[in-house]
Amino acid sequence: MERQQMIQGLAALLGDSSNHPLPDFAGVKAARWRHLPLGGRLEGVARVDLPEMDELLGIEDSKAALDLNTRQFVAGFPANDALLWGGRGTGKSSLVKALLRRYADRGLRVVEIDPDGILDLPEILAALQAADPQQAYYFVLFCDDLSFGADDPGYKALKSLLDGGVEARPDNVLLYATSNRRHLMPRHFADNEEYHRHGEEIIPGETAEEKISLSERFGLWLGFYPFEQAMYLDICIIHLQRLGVRTPQAEWREEALRWALQRGSRSGRVARQFARHWAGSRA
Structure with missing residues (x-):
């Protein structure tokens, strides 16, 4: 008996979520995906930081654009994935949480995933489908401070989710990500050497094109800048x-x-x- 309990405990630590209950989204407004060595699990968040929209000052254009996109989403209309990029402390993450406060009563739910969880995206979507089989809620996958190194495996996983994967994404799932980098990947001086001129047109090289291609898969780009x-x-x-x-x-x-x-x-x-x-x- 003790051996079985030890095995179950070890499996839970490594990521076996078979005995872990899924969140009840009728009772919680947010969840987080906990990435573990052999998988992960979806956990409800009991206490959520929900700032008021009016507390976010100096970012009126970005607030209006993301609010419109989210309003379309919870109304069942087409909406875009969004990349919020810019300097630290400029309100990117707070804006996403403020939108949850505004639209939770219309079925909006936020699922926070960390950069390590990007590799678990198929499992995350499967867990959401199991937790909400009737698609009664609208889920925003929220990845804060997202960026990739040159050989980061999460890069291709995210590209597949955004556009280009074989498996279709549910209509009630969007991705909102924040980053200090506009193109999510580091830019090196050597990248400039690949640019070449064709008549009056400047053509980027393959490395630059690859780095730009990920951020271009977000339908909505919103820049956040330091204040004067x-x-x-x-x-x-x-x-x-x-x-x-x-x-x-x-x-x-x-x-x-x-x-x-x-x-x-x-x-x-x-x-x-x-x-x-x-x-x-x-x-």
Whole structure:
């Protein structure tokens, strides 16, 4: 008996999900795919970070575009996979979670997968089909901070999911990914040597074409950029006001700029962190 229990425990650690219950998506809004050495399993997330859409400041165009795409999706209309790329702390991940808050009542569910789980995409789709055989929900596979090395095996697995695989993807599954890299893969100076000229046209080489081809399979590209100084300070004001601080800007402006300089970024995340620091230190 003890031996059987040991075997079952070891199998669970290595990725045998046969005895692991699937999430009940009527009761949970999000799940994560836990990648394990011999497979993986789908686990419900009881407590989900769901920011308000109005808390995401300075990214109005991207908010509107992804909101429209998601609204189409949960209405049963065609929609696109989305790549959200740009600097750190600019609201990419928070936007996806805010959309879950907005559309969870219409059947939207988010399944978080880490880059290691990209190789498990067929198993993830099978688990979702088993958990939702009636296709009552709309699933966004959410991969945060996605990027690939030159020989990363997940690269081809993702290309197959997005476009080109033999197995058709269910209509109720989309992929939203965030990345600091526009094309998801590193660009090297040597890639430029492959470009050649044909008349007035510049033709990229095979290496550059291969690197661009993955990101082009996302139907929606959204760029997120660091804020200019004036925008950063305006967002600091809004976050301070939400914390009940009405101090004149002249009293905290220089410290807010130093705060951003120390972190090497002017972003919504940095502005929110400064506001919390300022409000808390003067409470």
